[in-house]
Amino acid sequence: MSVRQISVFLENKPGTLAQLTTALAAAGVNMRALSLAETNDFGIARIIADDTVAAMTVLRDAGMIATLTPVLAYAIPNEAGGLNKLLAVFNDARVNIVYMYSCLSARDNSEAVMIFRTADPEKEEAALAARGLVSISQEEL
Amino acid sequence: MENYYQQAIECASREEIIAMQNEKLVKQVRRVWEAVPYYRKKMQDHGVTPDDIRSIDDIKKLPFLSKADLRDSYPYGMLAKPLKDCVRIQSTSGTTGKRVVAFYTQHDIDLWEECCARAIVAAGGTDEDVCQVSYGYGLFTGGPGLNGGSHKVGCLTVPTSSGNTERQIMFIMDLKATILCCTPSYAAYLGESMKEMGLKPEDIPLKAGIFGAEAWSEEMRRSIEQTLGIKAYDIYGLTEISGPGVAFECSAQQGMHINEDHFYAEIIDPDTGEVLPEGQSGELVFTCLDKEAFPMIRYRTRDICVLTREKCSCGRTHVRMRKPQGRSDDMLIIRGVNVFPSQIETVLLNQGYAPNYQIVVDRVNNTDTLDVLVEMTPEMFTDNLGDITARQNRLAAGLLSMLGIKAKVSLVAPKSITRSEGKAVRVIDKRKI
Numbered sequence: 001m002s003v004r005q006i007s008v009f010l011e012n013k014p015g016t017l018a019q020l021t022t023a024l025a026a027a028g029v030n031m032r033a034l035s036l037a038e039t040n041d042f043g044i045a046r047i048i049a050d051d052t053v054a055a056m057t058v059l060r061d062a063g064m065i066a067t068l069t070p071v072l073a074y075a076i077p078n079e080a081g082g083l084n085k086l087l088a089v090f091n092d093a094r095v096n097i098v099y100m101y102s103c104l105s106a107r108d109n110s111e112a113v114m115i116f117r118t119a120d121p122e123k124e125e126a127a128l129a130a131r132g133l134v135s136i137s138q139e140e141l
Numbered sequence: 142m143e144n145y146y147q148q149a150i151e152c153a154s155r156e157e158i159i160a161m162q163n164e165k166l167v168k169q170v171r172r173v174w175e176a177v178p179y180y181r182k183k184m185q186d187h188g189v190t191p192d193d194i195r196s197i198d199d200i201k202k203l204p205f206l207s208k209a210d211l212r213d214s215y216p217y218g219m220l221a222k223p224l225k226d227c228v229r230i231q232s233t234s235g236t237t238g239k240r241v242v243a244f245y246t247q248h249d250i251d252l253w254e255e256c257c258a259r260a261i262v263a264a265g266g267t268d269e270d271v272c273q274v275s276y277g278y279g280l281f282t283g284g285p286g287l288n289g290g291s292h293k294v295g296c297l298t299v300p301t302s303s304g305n306t307e308r309q310i311m312f313i314m315d316l317k318a319t320i321l322c323c324t325p326s327y328a329a330y331l332g333e334s335m336k337e338m339g340l341k342p343e344d345i346p347l348k349a350g351i352f353g354a355e356a357w358s359e360e361m362r363r364s365i366e367q368t369l370g371i372k373a374y375d376i377y378g379l380t381e382i383s384g385p386g387v388a389f390e391c392s393a394q395q396g397m398h399i400n401e402d403h404f405y406a407e408i409i410d411p412d413t414g415e416v417l418p419e420g421q422s423g424e425l426v427f428t429c430l431d432k433e434a435f436p437m438i439r440y441r442t443r444d445i446c447v448l449t450r451e452k453c454s455c456g457r458t459h460v461r462m463r464k465p466q467g468r469s470d471d472m473l474i475i476r477g478v479n480v481f482p483s484q485i486e487t488v489l490l491n492q493g494y495a496p497n498y499q500i501v502v503d504r505v506n507n508t509d510t511l512d513v514l515v516e517m518t519p520e521m522f523t524d525n526l527g528d529i530t531a532r533q534n535r536l537a538a539g540l541l542s543m544l545g546i547k548a549k550v551s552l553v554a555p556k557s558i559t560r561s562e563g564k565a566v567r568v569i570d571k572r573k574i
Contacts, residue, residue: 007524069524
C-alpha cells in the first residue's frame with residue numbers, strides 16, 4: 001500500500017523553508033520524513049507527515065503550493081548491505097527509481113526506512129510483492 | 142579639420158535643405174498614395190489627398206503611422222515597390238508575435254549605407270582605417286548598416302559580428318583595427334576584457350568607436366573612452382526608418398545630426414499628436430523622404446527627445462536630436478534588441494501559463510540581463526524536479542525564439558510578484574543609465 005507524500009514548492013531563498021516549518025509546527029504536524037531537492041532558484045520539499053490532511057490544509061492556507069504524491073516505503077536492516085539487497089529486488093523487477101530518500105523507523109530501531117518515488121507505484125508495488133517485498137503502510141511509518 | 146562624406150548635403154544651407162525636403166515630400170506622398178492602398182485609405186480616412194501636400198510644412202496634415210499599422214499590414218501591406226525591385230529585408234521586434242519586416246530596394250540600401258558612411262567619416266574614418274563591425278549581422282540592422290557604410294568610406298572592413306570576445310580582441314590587435322562599431326555595452330565589455338588581459342589603452346590600436354542601438358550615459362562614454370583609449374561617438378536609428386545612421390554624432394558631440402535630406406524629423410506631444418516647437422521635449426516622428434520600398438510617413442518612434450537647429454561647430458547644418466530620454470510606450474531595449482512586455486506575455490500564454498509574470502532588467506558588468514519571473518501554479522507543479530526544469534527550459538527556448546535574446550526564467554512562489562494597488566508591476570528596470 002503506497003504512502004502519501006506531500007510535495008511543496010519552495011523558492012530557493014532565505015526563509016522559505018522556515019515558512020513551511022512554521023506552518024506545520026503551528027498545526028502540530030510532525031514530519032516523519034523530509035527530503036529536499038533543489039535547483040539554483042527553486043526547490044521541492046518532500047514530506048511524509050503524521051497527519052497528511054492537517055498538513056495539506058495548513059500549507060495551502062499559508063498560500064503554498066502542495067500536492068500529494070504516492071510513494072512506496074520499505075524497511076531495510078540497519079546494517080551494511082541492507083539497501084543493496086533491496087535494490088537487487090528492484091533491479092530484478094525492472095523498477096526504475098525516480099528519486100529516493102531515507103527516514104527513521106518508528107517501529108524498530110534496528111531497521112531504516114527507504115522511501116521510493118517510482119513511475120507507477122501500484123503496478124510496481126505488485127511486482128515487488130511478487131518477489132517477496134512487503135511495503136510499509138502510512139500507519140506503520 | 143572636420144571631414145565630411147557628402148559635404149554639399151551635410152553642410153547645405155537651411156534654404157537648400159527645405160527646398161530639397163519640399164520637393165521630396167510632395168513626390169513621396171503622391172507615390173505612396175498611388176502604390177500603397179493602406180496609405181491611401183489612411184489618408185482618405187484623415188481627409189487628406191496628395192493635392193493638399195505642397196511643401197514640407199503641409200506634413201502636419203498627414204496621419205501618423207505606428208507599430209500597430211505595421212502589425213496590421215504585415216508583411217506586404219506597406220510595400221511601395223514591386224517585390225522584384227526589392228533586394229533585402231531587415232527585421233525587428235513587433236509588439237507581439239509578429240515581427241516588423243522592412244523592405245529595401247538597392248536605392249534604399251545605398252542611401253542607408255551613405256548615412257552610415259557619414260557617421261564613420263564624422264568619427265574621423267577614412268579609407269586608411271580598419272573598421273571592425275561587432276554589431277550582429279543578420280536580420281538586425283546594426284551589422285549590415287555599418288558594414289555597408291564602412292565599404293562606402295573605403296575602410297578595410299572586419300565583419301566579426303557580435304560575440305566571441307577573444308576573437309574580437311585578436312582581430313583588433315592583429316589587424317590593428319582603428320574604428321570599432323558595436324553596442325556601447327559590448328564596447329565596455331571588450332574594454333574590461335582587454336584590461337584584464339593586461340592591455341593598456343596605449344597598446345590598443347583603436348582610435349574611435351561608433352556605438353548605438355541602446356541607451357548609454359555620458360559616464361559610460363567616458364569609461365569606454367578611458368579603457369579603450371578612443372573617442373566614442375553615438376549613432377541612432379531604427380529598422381522601420383532604415384537602420385543605424387538615421388542620426389549620428391559629429392566631433393562637437395552636442396547631439397546627433399539627423400540626415401534630414403532623407404529623414405524628416407518632428408517632435409510631437411505623444412498624447413495630442415500636436416507638433417511641438419523646436420527645443421521642446423516630445424515624441425520623435427520620422428518621415429522617409431526618398432526611400433522607395435518601405436517609406437514610413439510620420440512614423441511614431443515612441444522615443445522621447447528634443448531637436449535643435451542651432452548652428453553646430455562641426456559645420457554640419459542638419460538638425461540635431463538629443464539622446465532619447467525615454468519612451469512613450471513600454472518598449473525595452475535590452476542588449477540592443479527591442480523587447481516588448483507583450484511579446485513575453487504572448488509566449489507565456491502560448492505555453493499555458495497564467496499571465497502572472499514580472500520582467501526584471503538589470504545591467505551586470507556592463508551587460509544587460511533579462512530575468513522573467515513566473516509564478517508557480519498548482520497546475521504546473523509536480524514533485525519531479527526534472528519535469529519542472531524541462532518546463533522552465535521550454536519557456537526559455539520560447540522566449541529566445543520570440544525575442545532573439547536569451548532570458549533567464551525564474552519560477553517564484555505564488556502571489557510573490559509585487560502588486561501595487563492590486564495591479565502587478567510588470568517591468569522592473571534596475572539599470573542605472
